[in-house]
Amino acid sequence: MAEDPAERRWRLMNGCDRMLSGNRAPSLRERLADLAASSLPELDGRADVYGGGGPVTVLEKRVAGLLGKPDAVFFPTGTMAQQVALRCWAERTGSDVVALHPLSHLEVHERKAFTTLSRLRGVWPTAERRQPTAQEVRELDEPFGTLLVELPLRDAGFLLPTWDELNALVAAARVRGAKVHFDGARLWESTPHLGRDLPTVAGLADSVYVSLYKTLGGLSGALLAGAEDFAAQARAWRHRYGGTLFQQWPAAVAALAGLDRELPRLPEYVAHAKVVAQALAKLPGARIFPQVPHTHQFQLWLPGPADRLNEAALRLAEQQRTWFCGPFTDRAPDLACAEITAARPALDWTADDVTAAGTALLELAAAG
Structure with a gap:
């Protein structure tokens, strides 16, 4: 039986060593232990x-x-x-x-x-x-x-x-x-x-x-x-x-x-989102909106289709244990959009790290 897509996504995301967008989704046991601790x-x-x-x-x-x-x-x-x-x-x-x-x-x-x-x-x-x-x-x-x-x-x-x-x-x-x-x-x-x-x-x-x-x-x-x-x-x-x-x-x-x-760290997230956005803007065909993020979240637009970019993100997680972002959705002809959230895991990423991961994603998407 084929693995449920949501289960595959959760498994791969939580198996990554690095995350650019969002936070790790803990298991129920981990969530309960965190509350108890x-x-x-x-x-x-x-x-x-x-x-x-x-x-x-x-x-x-x-x-x-x-x-x-x-x-x-x-x-x-x-x-x-x-x-x-x-x-x-x-x-x-x-x-x-x-x-x-x-x-x-x-x-x-x-x-x-x-x-x-x-x-x-x-x-x-x-x-x-x-x-x-x-x-x-x-x-x-x-x-x-x-x-x-x-x-x-x-x-x-x-x-x-x-x-x-x-x-x-x-x-x-x-x-x-x-x-x-x-x-x-x-x-x-x-x-x-x-x-x-x-x-x-x-x-x-x-x-x-x-x-x-x-x-x-x-x-x-x-x-x-x-x-x-x-x-x-x-x-x-x-x-x-x-x-x-x-x-x-x-x-x-x-x-x-x-x-x-989280509340004390939000200004740091918002500031780092600008670094991430500027690095992502260097990717071929990328569009960032707004160009300078207003919060620690913003839109990333890349040449689509979305299903190819989403599969590339999962393959990047499998091959490099790096979680990029997702999911992408088709929003315009030949363009797909994803929301980027620069939270605590993203603070360790330099601008060069961001651009390199984005380049790897696009290469995997191009390879199909």
Whole structure:
């Protein structure tokens, strides 16, 4: 029987000595051992029960403090957290219209849950592959109750506005009488580009969602932060949506460990991503977007097709025990795109190392 493609990919990736993009995916046993070995004091305490107490409450208070918000609410998924946030603002503003980008996570990756479940309606200030401008928000041709800003805009290339552009964008929403919600799944790594700390950035919005596994390497989960009355309303809707699980301490403990481990190193990752991007740009036919990454993630475009590049990446892992990146997807005629994440394993790579590995990948792809 042929090996399952996902199993092959996991096996080869974890057998590599070096990784350019992403992090190693540990086995379940390794994951459990890592949690058990943590020095977090919460491991010696009691578990949470139906959304309260234990490490869940500790995590909520810690993230609220990091974001400079009065309160934060734990959710099992970011999709649920954002559903609830937009629903709360719709109730408060009396408007079921949300202004957002068509490439936002809600439009592309959530099966339009905000429209089908919450009966909200989206309008687009722009369809360009960039963040919307303040002028586009001010001149939107119909009223809206909430402006959702994804920071960074992942599917457009992990793009961020400048700090002045973000301030103007929020101000434009205020002029329109709208609330502002930040989809900050990757907000953690956005502060170097914006040039401001987390409380200052989050302080622009009425509510902020952050992921606990993207960037931080947790198991799952999300936090929704805002004012105390907003958080109380969010907890009520979390219950209705089925998000108040009996116990969620593994996800909370993993997130607390991720805050300790990854948050302090993110500026270093963001800086090194620029080195990696510049080295990859030297490959024949390569395109980097954005040319200077805004976070520690960016898009790499190479001559396709994607299936040949993906097989070449697996062969590179087999032959040289080097994990390059993946997966590539076909995005344009004769071009395939992959997302590069310069995390801790990439810090050991010099620019010459990056270019050499990319050259080896293209040679394997050409050999078929």
